[in-house]
Amino acid sequence: MDNQEIRKAGLKVTLPRVKILELLEASVPRHVSAEDVYKMLLEKGEEIGLATVYRVLTQFEAAGLVTRHNFEEGHAVFELDRGEHHDHIVCVLCGKVEEFMDATIEERQKEIAAEHGFEMEDHSLIIYGRCNKPSCPGRE
Amino acid sequence: MDNQEIRKAGLKVTLPRVKILELLEASVPRHVSAEDVYKMLLEKGEEIGLATVYRVLTQFEAAGLVTRHNFEEGHAVFELDRGEHHDHIVCVLCGKVEEFMDATIEERQKEIAAEHGFEMEDHSLIIYGRCNKPSCPGRE
């Protein structure tokens, strides 16, 4: 259960941490901002401060439980880490986010980093475009 | 000269715009924040407000004169658009930025977007790693 994950990260098992982790595990959509988490918790009747949400998410990120993304929205979004890396496609019209993983690209990135004398530590690949969802505004 | 670029963008040729464009053309390093631009202008004795710097950079971006990047530093950085797209490798230790362009990756991105029913509009690929510069802290 969650408690072990938290404990394993060297963090005390506190109510805010458990609730936030639970929420991320059940979260739809998968990619949420700190503010989103804060509001969702409020709606569930949990009295957890926004500062705590930010702190916990940052700690979870450091512990590898959560991944932080900087899409071009002015604020970070977080998602539960499911072990397997992936990148994102974001609809610039409706905000819809899809995920993908491409071995070819992953491979080339490592090579490129090496060619430039860098030891790759991480990378961020975000494709922006217009989706074809009928519900998407902007499809005319 | 710069004036034509600015005029072509449908903007009045004003002193702030000319000075900012000049600065970006001569800028070392190539990737600078709004605050960087503001301070560099101050040092040159130009009395240009920070709000104007933000406004002009945003207008230049809309006009395609400048490109904005969101590296993970908490603030955007801008660079003069040189016509040819490229991506970035950023050293997480010293902040050094290198540029690259990989046809294979570019190609795959378009395909992936299409496979997901998206019309690609733009994309952002940033590799984070540790560089091998002798001046880089953290190389032990």
Added chain:
DNA sequence: CTCGTAATGCAAAAGATTCCCATCTCTCTT
């Protein structure tokens, strides 16, 4: 050169995230 509109500077406002600190609460020990 004159006028009207767009642009600018400054200060205030916003939005996101972090920091402070007095007050709680886990967890480890008795």
Added chain:
DNA sequence: AAGAGAGATGGGAATCTTTTGCATTACGAG
């Protein structure tokens, strides 16, 4: 089970970046 101590929390203040409002100024068409 109770106590102590380190660590965590909440709420507000503080920071930082970026945007906005507005009175004033400067382009540039005529």
